[in-house]
Amino acid sequence: MRYRELHPPKVFxxxxxxPALPIRGLSAGDRNAPGNGKEKRIFTLIELLVxxxxxxxxxxxxxxxxxxxxxxAKNIQCVNNLKQLNLAGLCYIxxxxxxxxxxAIYTPDGSAWCVFFRNNYVNRSDAVFYxxxxxxxxxxxxxxxxxxxxxxxxxxxxxxxxxNMEPNRPANWADIPAKDTEVKQPGKTIFFVEAWxxxxxxxxCNVVSYRTNPSNAAYGKHNHxxxxxxxxxxxxxxxxxxxxDPYVELGNITAANQTYKxxxxxxxVRP
Numbered sequence: 001m002r003y004r005e006l007h008p009p010k011v012f013x014x015x016x017x018x019p020a021l022p023i024r025g026l027s028a029g030d031r032n033a034p035g036n037g038k039e040k041r042i043f044t045l046i047e048l049l050v051x052x053x054x055x056x057x058x059x060x061x062x063x064x065x066x067x068x069x070x071x072x073a074k075n076i077q078c079v080n081n082l083k084q085l086n087l088a089g090l091c092y093i094x095x096x097x098x099x100x101x102x103x104a105i106y107t108p109d110g111s112a113w114c115v116f117f118r119n120n121y122v123n124r125s126d127a128v129f130y131x132x133x134x135x136x137x138x139x140x141x142x143x144x145x146x147x148x149x150x151x152x153x154x155x156x157x158x159x160x161x162x163x164n165m166e167p168n169r170p171a172n173w174a175d176i177p178a179k180d181t182e183v184k185q186p187g188k189t190i191f192f193v194e195a196w197x198x199x200x201x202x203x204x205c206n207v208v209s210y211r212t213n214p215s216n217a218a219y220g221k222h223n224h225x226x227x228x229x230x231x232x233x234x235x236x237x238x239x240x241x242x243x244x245d246p247y248v249e250l251g252n253i254t255a256a257n258q259t260y261k262x263x264x265x266x267x268x269v270r271p
Contacts, residue, residue, distance in 0.1 A: 081130075100161065100178050103162055134203075154204050156231075159178065160183070186232035187231070187232040191229045198217055210247065218247065224239055225238065238250070250262065251265075
């Protein structure tokens, strides 16, 4: 039977009947009407500003950690570059009568050592010669002669790559490199190190053992760290007070007969 037949509307005095209520509840319009507890929530300007301030505070707390992690990654890549240069250097020593690479490889074009390395030992890759933390552009690996190639790493010029600061050498041996047996403590003798030409604000492929020559200076690009490739083939980070002037920690040798504690001289005293 129909609902209205079973439940007829009640009739009140005066002939008025009670209004019929909808069986299925409120209509769509009634459900969105104010006061029914389901109206849309809108953020106020103050609430948005508070959220933005919280996000800014969290970002300021996280950014230093992110920057530190990014710089650590660059430093690791820099050390890896030096390890590859060390490996190339050891291959050169094995291939050339156990002499260290000279500053200039006297091939027909008179190339710097790094050009010879690039063409013969590192698969013609330029990336290994550049530190990822370097903020200034440097020249592509190329050029001729000792000082015409600007990269981020320099060879130990006066004590391994040449002999012009060592005693008891004939004058015409100025550019003859050291032999491996002359390096008394290879694990504590600088082979390659981060370098920079402070006069030209560009790179340098050789590095000297004294701070008074800013054109071929040891020069770190990391916070209180300079990376070094050692003559025995390993590479590491050396903590320094000032990476732009690391000669306090590495040694500051300005003459051949200075053998006080340093990491430059192939036969000198070590710290």
